[in-house]
Structures are given as structure tokens and as C-alpha cells.
Amino acid sequence: MPHPEAAPHIRLGLYQERSSAVAATITGTPTRAIQALLTIHGFESLDEQTMVMARIDREEPHYAEQAARALRAENITVxxxxxxxxxxxxEWTWANHPMPWCSREEIRxxxxxxxxxxxxxxxxxxxxxxxAHDGWTTVAVGTYREGPSIHLHGENHLRTESMRYDNPVEAITEFDRLYGDAVRPGPAPATSTELEAERARTSLPGAADAQPTPATTGLVDAHAAAAGSHEALLDDFLESHGEWEKWRTWDDSSTVANHESxxxxxxxxxxxxxxxNKWTLAAYETPVSERLxxxxxxASTPAEIVLAMLNSAASESAWGPSASLTETTIIEATRPLADAGWKQTIEGRYIRWDAPGKEAAxxxxxxxxxxxxxxxxxxxxTVWGGNTVHQPTWALELSAHVPAPLLQDIAFELAEGRSVRSLQPIPPRGPALRTAQADTTVPPPAPFLPGRRR
Structure with a gap:
């Protein structure tokens, strides 16, 4: 006697490879109809029983709940x-969202x-x-297959349509006029958020852990191997520099390290x-003055390069106003690159030093x-690695009056860091660590721009 078909059942859970993505596991029959319904709500198939929703705005839990309600309305167990x-x-919000006047639903x-x-x-x-890159963010020009041509502004969850045109010629001509030498053909390289979402949509949960990690060599790969150890780097730096004290901010999403001065x-x-931005470093002439x-x-910056920046900043060379930028100071700051055979080019307002060989840095x-x-x-x-300078895999950005020795230390680490090394801090130049707790008598730090917080 034939068995009756099992009733369809869906289990929604967090995707293992990405913190906000949602996986839908389907059991029972018919799965094709269930897959079609899930597709309407943004899920994509990995195999016959598994679908995943991976968005660039990190809103998967919100839309997963909407999907669950709609499916239950169709008498499907979820x-x-x-x-x-x-x-x-x-409940969470984007810190420092560029549209602070919007409500949570409007931001969504x-x-x-x-x-x-x-x-x-x-x-x-x-x-x-x-x-192109307009100095702030990525901009682009495109045309819908059955619609108008448009200009786009921004990346990831902040990408918006900024202008609309009747035909591609008009849109491209205006785009070229606005951005000139910065214009590059085709779409911009994928952002880290887009790459992460793409990986979630194309690999089964746990599949990444089952695959052996290929051996890599070269400047960028060697540095990338240490990119995930920033938390340990912060602790090691504080242990090695007793003049710095650790403070925790009100929302626990950030830590401030203050020099005793x-x-x-x-x-x-x-x-x-x-x-x-994982790290923001700033120097002041006095505790209440403007930034020097x-x-x-x-966050994707190799830990050894961050360590070089921190150790250099902790030395006396980082104190006080920097000398004026002259040809001599620029040559001195970038001397490690010249010694390592990096190619120097001048293009309009930019001077660039590019790594020799195939490594993009x-x-x-x-x-x-x-x-x-x-x-x-x-x-x-801008110190960068991976893809291009306007769309890098990782980057350090420094203001005009950053001390030349600090930039030179970063340049030396970038040029010479060609092998995987264990994360060991440079020997401290000050006394041993002394632990300190937050004291309300100390002036609060200058405002920074933290990332997303819950």
C-alpha cells in the first residue's frame, strides 16, 4: 500500500558561513512549489533541499520573518x-547613517x-x-535592458539612483564630463560585502570548512593571512606599551586606547x-585642541601593517605637528618603496607607487x-592592497600632516612583508603595561565614526 506524501516543512536558521544570512531547509514534498514560494521572498537554491537568502543590507532576519508569515498563510509549516x-x-541601527532623519523603517x-x-x-x-570613484564613494552609469539609462551613487546598502536619462549616449557623455580621468569601463570590482553574499549563495553550509586551504605566497597573500587577528593585536599593543590605557565606550561596540598625555x-x-574602518588613530597638540x-x-587590513602603524605612532616621532609636505619629505617617507623597486607614476593630482610583479598593492x-x-x-x-586603489580589498588612509617616519614605517612593512610571520609585537619602547580602569575625570575622546552596532 503506497505511503501518503509527507507534508512540506521548512526550517529557517542562520547560515553558518555568514552571520546575517538565512538558510531554508526543506523537507517533505512537493519541494518545487516550496522553492518557488521561497524564491519570491529572496531565497536562492543551493540544492534540492537547501535555499539561502544573502543580502547586502544585512536585513535577512527581517525578510525571513516576512517569508515565514507568508508561507504559514499558505498552510505550510515553518x-x-x-x-x-x-x-x-x-533591534539595531546603522551607526552614522548618512540619512539620520530617516526612521528605522525608512532606512530599511x-x-x-x-x-x-x-x-x-x-x-x-x-x-x-x-x-568611477568621486573621492567619496563609487559612482556608475548603466542602462536597463528594457528601460532608461541611469547614474548610480554609493555602494552596498547605500547605492541609490542619482540621475535618469532617456538614452545611453546622453548618460555616458554626462558621466564622462562629471568624472573625467577617473572613469573606468565596466562595473566596479565587487565589494567585500558583495563577495561575502556571493559565497553564501554558492556554497552549502559548512562546505567552506570541508575544503582544504590552498597554500599561497606573495606580498598580499602573506599579509592577508594575518588579517583576522586584530582583537589580539589590540591586546598585545596595550600589553607592550604601558603609556597607553584601555577605555570601553558606552555601547561596548568600541574600545578607545588613550596615551597618558x-x-x-x-x-x-x-x-x-x-x-x-576598524581602527581610527588621531593626534592632538593638546588634549582639547583640534587634530594634528x-x-x-x-577591518580587512593585514594585522602586521596595522601593528607597524601603531608601534610607529607610539614612538616619539608621532608627537607634535608634522613638517610641511615637500618633495624631500615625500621622497624620504616613500624611500622603502623605491629601495624595493616599486614603480612610481604621476597621473594628474596623484602620485602612485605600485608593487612590482602581479600583487595588487x-x-x-x-x-x-x-x-x-x-x-x-x-x-x-592611501595605502592599499587587492583590486585597485579606488576599490581595494583593504586600505589605510592618512591625513596630510601624518609624520613622515610613521608613513615610512608603514611603507617598509608593506614593501618587505613578503613572508608569513607569527604575530609578535615590536619590543616596547616604554615601561611595562599598567592596567587602568575608566575614570570620569578624563576628558572624553574626540568623536569617531564606528561601524554598524546592534
Whole structure:
């Protein structure tokens, strides 16, 4: 006697390879109908029983709950794991969102519009003709297959349509006029967020752990091997430099390391990922004066390069105002690159030093940014690796008056760091660590820009 078909059942849970992505495990029959319903809500198939939702706005738990409600309305059994339920019930916001006047739901609408643009590009409905970097973010020009031509502004969850045109010629001509020499053909390289989402959509949960890690060599690969040890780096730095004290911010998402003089401060964002700023370093003439110089490093920056920056900043060479930028100081600061045979080129306002060989890495000097305030929007120095300088895998950005010895130390580490080394701090130049707790009598640190916080 034939057995009746099992009723379809869906289990929604967090995807192992990505903290916010959601996996749907399907049991029972018919699976094709279930897959079609899940597709409507943004899930994509990995195999006959597994589908995944991986978005660029980190809103998967919200949309997974919407999917569960819709499926239950169709009399389909849907279970939500406790871990996913916790994520659904957790209220969070984007720190320093560029549209602070928007409510949480309005911010979610903006992010969803960006998701739709991303999906249109990914599925070939929107063809990108060219892209550029405008000094702030990525911009692009494209045409819908059955629609208008548009200009795009921003990346990931902040990408928006900025202008609309009747035909591609008009859109491309105007784009070229606006961005000139910065224009590059085709779409921009994928961001770290896009790459992470793509990996989640193309590999089964746990598959990444089952695959052996291939051996790699070279400058960029050697540094990348240490990119995940920033938390340990912070602890090691504080243990090695007794003049620095650890402070925790009110929301526990960030830690501030203050020099005892209160004129050097480093902010560490525990939640920053990928190309978000993990470190923000700043120097002041007095505890209450404006910044003399500042530097930032992304979460994907190799730990050894960050360590070189921190140890150099902790030395006396980082104190006080830097000498004026002259040809002599630029040559001296980049001498390690010249000694290592890096190629120097001049293109408009930029001077660039590119790594020899196939490794993508370099340092860029922006003469246009020199006249800015120390906290101006454009970095004077960009130290980068992977892809291109305008869309790097990792980057350090430094203001105009950063001390030349600090930049030289970073350049030396970048040029000479060609082998995988264990993470060991440079011997301390000051006394042993002394542990300190937060004291309300100490002036608060200058404002920084942390990443997303829950």
C-alpha cells in the first residue's frame, strides 16, 4: 500500500558561513512549489533541499520573518531556530547613517532599494557601462535592458539612483564630463560585502570548512593571512606599551586606547568587518585642541601593517605637528618603496607607487587633499592592497600632516612583508603595561565614526 506524501516543512536558521544570512531547509514534498514560494521572498537554491537568502543590507532576519508569515498563510509549516529568532527580535541601527532623519523603517526602505539595484545588476537586467570613484564613494552609469539609462551613487546598502536619462549616449557623455580621468569601463570590482553574499549563495553550509586551504605566497597573500587577528593585536599593543590605557565606550561596540598625555588616541571598532574602518588613530597638540593628523585602517587590513602603524605612532616621532609636505619629505617617507623597486607614476593630482610583479598593492599621494583640514573628507595618503586603489580589498588612509617616519614605517612593512610571520609585537619602547580602569575625570575622546552596532 503506497505511503501518503509527507507534508512540506521548512526550517529557517542562520547560515553558518555568514552571520546575517538565512538558510531554508526543506523537507517533505512537493519541494518545487516550496522553492518557488521561497524564491519570491529572496531565497536562492543551493540544492534540492537547501535555499539561502544573502543580502547586502544585512536585513535577512527581517525578510525571513516576512517569508515565514507568508508561507504559514499558505498552510505550510515553518520553524524558526532560536538563534534566528534572537536576530529577528534584536533591534539595531546603522551607526552614522548618512540619512539620520530617516526612521528605522525608512532606512530599511532605502536599503531595500539598494538591494533591488544590486539584484538587477547581478541578474543582467541593468548593464553597467562605466564606473568611477568621486573621492567619496563609487559612482556608475548603466542602462536597463528594457528601460532608461541611469547614474548610480554609493555602494552596498547605500547605492541609490542619482540621475535618469532617456538614452545611453546622453548618460555616458554626462558621466564622462562629471568624472573625467577617473572613469573606468565596466562595473566596479565587487565589494567585500558583495563577495561575502556571493559565497553564501554558492556554497552549502559548512562546505567552506570541508575544503582544504590552498597554500599561497606573495606580498598580499602573506599579509592577508594575518588579517583576522586584530582583537589580539589590540591586546598585545596595550600589553607592550604601558603609556597607553584601555577605555570601553558606552555601547561596548568600541574600545578607545588613550596615551597618558591624552594627545594620542586610537579607537577600535569591535564590530567592523571587511572594508569598514576598524581602527581610527588621531593626534592632538593638546588634549582639547583640534587634530594634528589622523589615520584609519579597515577591518580587512593585514594585522602586521596595522601593528607597524601603531608601534610607529607610539614612538616619539608621532608627537607634535608634522613638517610641511615637500618633495624631500615625500621622497624620504616613500624611500622603502623605491629601495624595493616599486614603480612610481604621476597621473594628474596623484602620485602612485605600485608593487612590482602581479600583487595588487600600492601607496597613493593626493596633492589635491593636502590643503584640507586634518579631518577633511579626502585622504592625502592611501595605502592599499587587492583590486585597485579606488576599490581595494583593504586600505589605510592618512591625513596630510601624518609624520613622515610613521608613513615610512608603514611603507617598509608593506614593501618587505613578503613572508608569513607569527604575530609578535615590536619590543616596547616604554615601561611595562599598567592596567587602568575608566575614570570620569578624563576628558572624553574626540568623536569617531564606528561601524554598524546592534
Amino acid at each position: 520553524d524558526i531556530t532560536p538563534e534566528l529568532r534572537e536576530e529577528i527580535d534584536t 526602505e532605502v536599503s531595500n532599494d539598494a538591494q533591488k539595484i544590486y539584484d538587477d545588476i547581478r541578474h543582467g537586467r541593468l548593464i553597467i557601462h562605466a564606473h 591624552l594627545t594620542l588616541r586610537a579607537l577600535f571598532d569591535h564590530e567592523a568587518q571587511g572594508r569598514d 593628523w589622523s589615520a584609519t585602517a579597515t 600600492g601607496i597613493q599621494f593626493d596633492s589635491f587633499a593636502v590643503g584640507q583640514r586634518p579631518d577633511g573628507p579626502l585622504p592625502t595618503w
